[in-house]
Amino acid sequence: QLQLVESGGGLVQPGGSLRLSCAASGFTLDYYAIGWFRQAPGREREGVSCISRSGDYTNYADSVKGRFTISRDNGNNTVYLQMNSLKPEDTAVYYCAARAGSAYMCYGRFSQDYWGQGTQVTVSS
Numbered sequence: 001q002l003q004l005v006e007s008g009g010g011l012v013q014p015g016g017s018l019r020l021s022c023a024a025s026g027f028t029l030d031y032y033a034i035g036w037f038r039q040a041p042g043r044e045r046e047g048v049s050c051i052s053r054s055g056d057y058t059n060y061a062d063s064v065k066g067r068f069t070i071s072r073d074n075g076n077n078t079v080y081l082q083m084n085s086l087k088p089e090d091t092a093v094y095y096c097a098a099r100a101g102s103a104y105m106c107y108g109r110f111s112q113d114y115w116g117q118g119t120q121v122t123v124s125s
Helices: none
Strands: 003-007 010-012 018-025 032-039 046-051 058-060 068-073 078-083 092-100 119-123
Touching (some): 003 092, 018 032, 018 092, 018 119, 032 068, 032 078, 046 068, 058 068, 078 092
Parallel strands (some): 010 119
Antiparallel strands (some): 018 078, 046 058, 092 119
16 A cells, blocks of 8 residues: 655644654655645645655745755655744644656645645644
């Protein structure tokens, strides 16, 4: 069974950090660009960050630039999202998604092949 599983979410105070993980089972992430998306209550799902299949191309939403870092460890079949200086507005369910494709591209939320089930991130004092 092909699955993506997110982990690492939780409750953190403003200014704190979390590291999310996206682990694949049933397939290898080597051939997939990976995106992180988030959805807050009453809002549409939005792109947060992505990393190309090769790892040479990354992209970030303006709202998280300088605070979040995406990386991939193909040996462990896992992609990470390091989130620092968290703000209350970062509160959302975070999803990872995978799309097979070009080595140097990322893809939008309507173009993904697989989605994880999501992990809750709550930033609150």
